[in-house]
Amino acid sequence: MIEETNDLLAVRRQKLEMLHQLGIDPFGAAFEVSGSIGEVRAAFAEGQRVRIAGRLTAHRDMGKSHFCDLSDATGRLQIYLHPKEMGATAASIFKNTDLGDFLGVEGETFITKTGEPTIRVSELVFLSKAKRPLPDKWHGLSDVERRYRQRYLDLISNEHSRKLFEQRAKIIREIRNFLHQRGFVEVETPMMQPIAGGAAARPFKTHHNALGLDLYLRIAPELFLKRLLVGGCPKIFELNRNFRNEGISRRHNPEFTMLEVYWAYADYEKMAELVEEMICHLAIQIHGSLKFDHRNEEGHLLRTIHLDRPWRRARYCDLIEQVAPGWFSSTPVDRRRRCFELGVEISPEMTDFEVTQQIFEKCVEEKTMDPLFVTHLPKELVPLAKQNREDPSVVDVYELIINGAEISPGYSELNDPEVQRRRLEEQSGGEAHAIDEDFLLALEHGMPPAGGLGVGIDRLVMMLTGAQSIRDIIYFPLLRPREVEVSPSDV
RNA sequence: GGGUUGUUAGCUCAACGGUAGAGCAGCGGCCUUUUAAGCCGUUGGUUCUGGGUUCGAAUCCCAGACAACCCA
Secondary structure, three states: OEEOOOHHHHHHHHHHHHHHHOOOOOOOOOOOOOOOHHHHHHOOOOOOEEEEEEEEEEEEEOOOOEEEEEEEOOEEEEEEEOHHHHHHHHHHHHHOOOOOOEEEEEEEEEEOOOOOEEEEEEEEEEEEOOOOOOOOOOOOOOOHHHHHHOHHHHHHHOHHHHHHHHHHHHHHHHHHHHHHHOOOEEOOOOOEEOOOOOOOOOOOEEEEOOOOEEEEEOOOOHHHHHHHHHOOOOEEEEEEEEEOOOOOEOOEOOEEEEEEEEEEOOOHHHHHHHHHHHHHHHHHHHHOOOEEEEEOOOOOEEEEEEOOOOOEEEEHHHHHHHHOOOHHHOOHHHHHHHHHHHOOOOOOOOOHHHHHHHHHHHHHHHHOOOOEEEEEEEOOOOOOEOEOOOOOOEEEEEEEEEOOEEEEEEEEEOOOHHHHHHHHHHHHOOOHHHOOHHHHHHHHOOOOOEEEEEEEHHHHHHHHHOOOOHHHOOOOOOOOOOOOEEOHHHO
16 A cells, blocks of 8 residues: 655645534535536526535635636536625635535526626535545546546546547447337346357356356357247347456457347348448437547547448458459469568468458458448358358358448357357367357257347447547456555545 | 557646756635636655666666557
């Protein structure tokens, strides 16, 4: 523990002690308000009695008159304090306030001669003491590490950050609205699973004491949602957290939010239509338009995303041929030489289809900003989807790319238990205990043909808001823990 | 895992190897309509940590911690 001794903290502690001596509880009680600060401001008219509560965020001292700002997440409103208006007791309480404290006020509204909506405070109630100072009111908090570690400070001082999280909440709410309107039912399946299936990723391990059972945090809900298809639930979705014990980057957090949707008797093409409609619905709700800009925090334009329908659809092979003509008729040696010419890094142990996939990722995916459904992918890339009837070397799936990243995959789901078993065995590399026999048992009772899709919600939010890092749209991204400083009075 | 960059007052940032500073916040004044209020005065530092080089290190070197970005 690092013990912090600091004048600023000492001053605040003294003021807190003064409040005690005045008989005031510095960590007060409930306070009835007329509405949030944003609501009161929106309904502002002169001569009304209103009550608001919020943090003290600015203090303009004019001698006997004080102009302060009270703020909450919805906005800011000026209050006017004068001993003649609020009385001596309130004035002595006010003397012991600091920026950051929570206050409740009651008073009559008026507009100052500079045109600022203001409350003339007649009653002042102390609601909570901030024992520590808040970040600079003008520059905010720019230290990215502290913005992630102490998100509350980021939210207090950076409006841009607040707005991103509001947009995230709205996107998630509108996804649920959209799917409910189309008759999909939200379900919840286990996050702790005896076998972590449904994707290829390293899981987190945990243990249940009473059952003496090792469990894994799920890497995907897929295999449980398919059990529900067997159980006769025809239109279902789950929108919740997945966990993967892998690296951290601008686009990866170990826990992330995933939407999975399953629709009995549909196929990947119907799922593509569904996801296209859904994302357009979200763009309209967020931006009021299918065209919107990505800007950095200084407001500079980074790019414009166009979601106008219909979205482009293209076969995997055709996309490769466009960036590397003659690719599929050239020899493996030629292909590796082409990679070098195109500046695509490959390693010697890569198989042919992995080399092709590198070309796809670097020359197609990363350069595709507007929506593109990639179809007819080689079956090696997607072992858990149905093979195409006309061309068994490809599978019936789409990969939706927007903003240079994969946003959503959609499959015609495999429902043949024998084929499924073979695929799972190939995937597990011969480790029998890794096969989810319970899932295969369910499939043997009959799963209807179905379409399924997944949407990485964090990447979707990044695409819709223009956030440049996943850490900007997850409240508390995983960081290595740090020593926390402790106040002397708390030790 | 590798490379690059960064870490200085509560916050935002300066400081050629030569006395660690500014703005805001804080504290003390002045001002009864201010808007990043203003004016006068003033407090505040383990320069991320530990070594080293040097007469002298925030600055140069080595190791470490944490973070950001790029690569794998």
